[in-house]
Amino acid sequence: MKETPLNTNSKLIPLSFTNTLTRKKEIFVPIIPGKISIYCCGVTVYDLCHLGHARSYIVWDVLRRYLLWLGYEVRFVQNFTDIDDKILNKAFKEGSTMQEVSSKNIAAFHKDMDALGILRPDSMPRATKCLDSIRDLISELQDKGVAYESHGDVYFSISSCSEYGKLSGRDLTTQQKNADGRIEKHEEERKRNVLDFALWKSAKPGEASFPSSWGPGRPGWHIECSAMVREELGETIDIHLGGSDLVFPHHENEIAQSEAANDKELAHFWLHNGMVNVKGQKMSKSIGNFKTIRSLLESGVSPMTLRMFVLQAHYRKPLDFTDESLLATSTGWKGLNSALNFGNIYSKLLEWNKMNFVQDELEDKLKNSKSRFVNSMNDDLNTSGALSVLFELSKPLRSLAKKLELNEQLDLNKLENFSLFSRWNLLVELASSIGLYNEDDATSTPLMANSLKEEQIEKAILERKVAKNNKDFQKADKIRDFLKTHDIELLDKKDGITHWRYEPRS
RNA sequence: GGCGGCAUGGCCAAGCGGUAAGGCAGAGGAUUGCAAAUCCUUUAUCCCCAGUUCGAAUCUGGGUGCCGCCUCCA
Structure with a gap:
C-alpha cells in the first residue's frame, strides 16, 4: 500500500459505507490490509445504456478512483450478461444471433463508458465465457442438496436456506402470498416452492442453447454472478455493488447460492445506488422515459457535466433528471x-x-x-x-x-x-x-462536430473587428450571430481582443 | 398488503444535538458600442403535531405526502 495522501492537520473520520446488509453505516476494513476486491453488477447487453446506467457506473467509478487515491490496491470486476431473453428477442427481431446482438452492444457500452471517463474494470467476464464454472457451481449446489432438477430445469431451493431474505429484509411467508399468480404457470408447476429460482433453464424448441448434463439450456440470471465472483475474486469479497433495483431478487439470490456453495459470506459490504427519476418516476426502458448516454453526449452535454450531475446528489438517493x-x-x-x-x-x-x-x-x-x-x-x-x-x-x-x-x-x-x-x-x-x-x-482543443474550421472563425472575427472599428455594429452583431448558429461563441476582451470558444447546447 | 427510503430557500442539494455548506436561478454592482462571458455583493429556521433536552433540521412518538422493491431492470 502506497503512502496515503492524508496528511491533514485535523482528525479524519474513518472510511465508512452504508451496508445494505445491515442498513447501517459501517466502518470499512478490507479483508486483506491494503487490498480491496470489488464486484459490480454489469449490464444485460441488449441495447444502448441510458442515464440510469451512467449514474451507476459513474458513482462506482468515483468509489474506485477514490479508493485508489487513498492508496488501496483495488481489483474491480464487472460482468456482461450476454445470455438473456431480451437479447434473444432482439436477435429474433433483427434476424441476427444472440452473439451478434451482445457483441454489438458490448462495443457500444465501451464506447459510452470510455466517453464518460470511466476507468475500465480490471476484468469483464461474460456469461457465455464462464459456462464451465457456472455448470460446476450448479452441480455443487445439487450435490449439497440445495438445488433440484425438474423437467430439464434446475432450481435453487430457498427452503434450504435459513438466512434467505437477509439482504432485502423479506419474510418468506408474506413473499409467498404475494408471488401468487405472478409466475408463469408452467414454471410454477415445476417448482417445489414458488420462490425457488432457476439456476438452469431448459431450452424451448428452436431456442439458442448450451449443452449441460441436464440437457440443452442456459443459465439462470443470478448464477452467473455467483460463478464469476468466485472465479475472479474468491469466495468472500470486500464490496459488492449494484443498483438498488437489484437488491431483490438478484442479489438476494446471489447470496443464497454463493453462501450455500461456499459456506462463507459472499461480500462484507453491499452498496446500492439510487435510481435516476424522471418526474418522480424511475427512468427505465419499460416505461420509455429514458435518455441514452449516447444521445446526451451527442446533444453536446459534456461527460464532466454528467459526472458532476451525478455527484451532486448522494449516491443512495433518487436523482431527478x-x-x-x-x-x-x-x-x-x-x-x-x-x-x-x-x-x-x-x-x-x-x-x-x-x-x-x-x-x-x-x-x-x-x-x-x-x-x-x-x-x-x-x-x-x-x-x-x-x-x-x-x-x-x-x-x-x-x-x-x-x-x-x-x-x-x-x-x-x-x-x-x-x-x-x-x-x-x-x-x-x-x-x-x-x-x-x-x-x-x-x-486539448474541443472536438467541434458540425462546426466551422478555425480559419473561417478567425476570418469572421477579423471582419467583425473591421466593422466594429467603422462603428458598423449592425454588421458586427450579424457576424456574431452567424457564428453562434455554429456553436461558436465570441468573448470580447480588453484591448479589442476577441476570444472564441466552442459552446454546444450545454 | 409486506419491506425499505425520502420530505431543508424559486430549483437542485449537504447537514448525523450547539445555533442552516455548495451549485443553479433571481436581485444589485463592476465591465461592455450593445451583448455574451467573467468577477464582487446578496436572499431560508428546515412538511405538520406532540415529546426528550439548557439547546433539535438533526433524537422519540403520532400524522401527512412522495418514491423504490416485492415481475426484467443500474
Whole structure:
C-alpha cells in the first residue's frame, strides 16, 4: 500500500459505507490490509445504456478512483450478461444471433463508458465465457442438496436456506402470498416452492442453447454472478455493488447460492445506488422515459457535466433528471472547470513552473479544505459535500483569473502567490481523485462536430473587428450571430481582443 | 398488503444535538458600442403535531405526502 495522501492537520473520520446488509453505516476494513476486491453488477447487453446506467457506473467509478487515491490496491470486476431473453428477442427481431446482438452492444457500452471517463474494470467476464464454472457451481449446489432438477430445469431451493431474505429484509411467508399468480404457470408447476429460482433453464424448441448434463439450456440470471465472483475474486469479497433495483431478487439470490456453495459470506459490504427519476418516476426502458448516454453526449452535454450531475446528489438517493437541472449543472461545471484550467493558462505568467507543490507544506486553511473533502468522501461517499469544497477552493482562483484578464498590475509577492499555487494544485488533486479533472481534456482543443474550421472563425472575427472599428455594429452583431448558429461563441476582451470558444447546447 | 427510503430557500442539494455548506436561478454592482462571458455583493429556521433536552433540521412518538422493491431492470 502506497503512502496515503492524508496528511491533514485535523482528525479524519474513518472510511465508512452504508451496508445494505445491515442498513447501517459501517466502518470499512478490507479483508486483506491494503487490498480491496470489488464486484459490480454489469449490464444485460441488449441495447444502448441510458442515464440510469451512467449514474451507476459513474458513482462506482468515483468509489474506485477514490479508493485508489487513498492508496488501496483495488481489483474491480464487472460482468456482461450476454445470455438473456431480451437479447434473444432482439436477435429474433433483427434476424441476427444472440452473439451478434451482445457483441454489438458490448462495443457500444465501451464506447459510452470510455466517453464518460470511466476507468475500465480490471476484468469483464461474460456469461457465455464462464459456462464451465457456472455448470460446476450448479452441480455443487445439487450435490449439497440445495438445488433440484425438474423437467430439464434446475432450481435453487430457498427452503434450504435459513438466512434467505437477509439482504432485502423479506419474510418468506408474506413473499409467498404475494408471488401468487405472478409466475408463469408452467414454471410454477415445476417448482417445489414458488420462490425457488432457476439456476438452469431448459431450452424451448428452436431456442439458442448450451449443452449441460441436464440437457440443452442456459443459465439462470443470478448464477452467473455467483460463478464469476468466485472465479475472479474468491469466495468472500470486500464490496459488492449494484443498483438498488437489484437488491431483490438478484442479489438476494446471489447470496443464497454463493453462501450455500461456499459456506462463507459472499461480500462484507453491499452498496446500492439510487435510481435516476424522471418526474418522480424511475427512468427505465419499460416505461420509455429514458435518455441514452449516447444521445446526451451527442446533444453536446459534456461527460464532466454528467459526472458532476451525478455527484451532486448522494449516491443512495433518487436523482431527478430534468433538462433544467442538467443545464444548471453544466453552468456550474464551467465555473469549476475554469478554475481547474487556471494553472494551465497562467502558470508561466505567475512563475508557478519554478515552484514545487509539497503536500506537507499546505497552509492550515488549505489543510482544512482537504480534511473537509476527505471527511465528506469517507462518510459514505458524500460527494455533494466534497464538491462544495472544490467550489470553495476554486473561488479565489476565479477572482484572480478575472484580474489577470483585466491586465491589472499585480505584485507577485503581495499576491500570496505560493498560496494560490498550492491551492490550485490541491484543487486539481482532489478533483482528480473523483475523476473530475483530466489533463488531456484541459489542454486539448474541443472536438467541434458540425462546426466551422478555425480559419473561417478567425476570418469572421477579423471582419467583425473591421466593422466594429467603422462603428458598423449592425454588421458586427450579424457576424456574431452567424457564428453562434455554429456553436461558436465570441468573448470580447480588453484591448479589442476577441476570444472564441466552442459552446454546444450545454 | 409486506419491506425499505425520502420530505431543508424559486430549483437542485449537504447537514448525523450547539445555533442552516455548495451549485443553479433571481436581485444589485463592476465591465461592455450593445451583448455574451467573467468577477464582487446578496436572499431560508428546515412538511405538520406532540415529546426528550439548557439547546433539535438533526433524537422519540403520532400524522401527512412522495418514491423504490416485492415481475426484467443500474
